[in-house]
Amino acid sequence: MDFNEDTKQTPQVNQSKNRLTLIALAVVFVAPVLTAYLAYFGGWFQGGSKSHGEIIDPPWHIDDLQITHRSFGDWVSSPYMGKWNWLLVINDSKCDEKCQINWFLLQQTHLGLAKNTDKNNFLLVLNNNPIDLAGDWQKVDFMQADIQQNSIQVASQREGYSTSPLAANHIYLVDPLGNIFMRYPLIDSKQEAPLKSKDLRSDLSRVLRFLDVSKKQ
16 A cells, blocks of 8 residues: 655645545454554554554453443443543542542543534543542542452453553543553643643544544434
C-alpha cells in the first residue's frame, strides 16, 4: 500500500485516500481497530500524528475485565454502549482527592469536545471493597472490578487481545467496540488539568476524524 501523498492530487483527494488506506488496514489485520490506531498515531501515512497517551498493543477488551458490579445495570442498555469512553481506574472503594482531580479532568475534556460530546462518556472504576461514596458521588455511575496487586484481573479467550492484568490508577480510552487501546497517567493537581485535557481531547478528536466507529444517534 502506498502511504505517500500524491503531489498531483488536491489535499482533499489525498486525505480521502489516507482514510481509505486506514480503513483497508482495519479490514486486513487480526486486531483491525488497533492496527488503524497504530497506523494513524505511528505516522504511517500523510496526516498522521503522535499520540499523547500510550498505545496499548495488544489491547484489552472491556468484556474481558473481571467486573463484579455495575451501578448502572447492563452495559448494553447503558449510556456507555457504542461510545468512546474514558475509564478512570482507581484502586480504592472511594474517590479521594486525587481521584476527584482526575474526574474533574475528564469532565472538562468531555465538555471541550463540543459537537462530539454525544459520542463520548466517562466512567469511574473502583475496587471490590465496600463502596464509600457520599453526597453527590452517590449519583455517579461506577463499576467495581477484581483488583489484585494494583491491577484489574483479566480473562480473555480472544485472539489478538491481552491477557495481562490491567494496571489501576490510570485513565484509559475505550473505543465503541470495547477495545481498551490507550493509557494515560493520572494528574496530581487541578493546575495540570488544562494541558492534560487538551492532550486527551486532541487524541480522541483525531481518532474520531479518521475512524469513527461510534454508535450513530
